[in-house]
Amino acid sequence: MKYSYKLAKKQLFLHCPLAKKAVSFLQHLEIPVNAKRTMTLNLTEPEMAVLEALCEEKDLSKTAVLRQALRLYQLVNARLKQGEKLFFEDEMAKEKKEVVVL
8 A cells, every 4th residue: 555645744744853754654664644543541630621621612522632732742842842932922911921841
């Protein structure tokens, strides 16, 4: 089975070196890039409440919200590794606050 680089590019942020390696690794193993795996996630009650509230607000499944969160974290991590910084800006108050990610 041939694997589409375009498909992989759509599904992963390929500007991240880790994502490029993952796509290359999956292609080498001849595992479809869109193959899905199941996992169990243990959340506290407050964490689950936040997840459920986001799902309702965005009209998305828990899986979709967690996938978006993972992609966002991957993007932020890649940019921070490049020496960039993450800020929230309040245009009305003319304030910028740096977000520190551990």
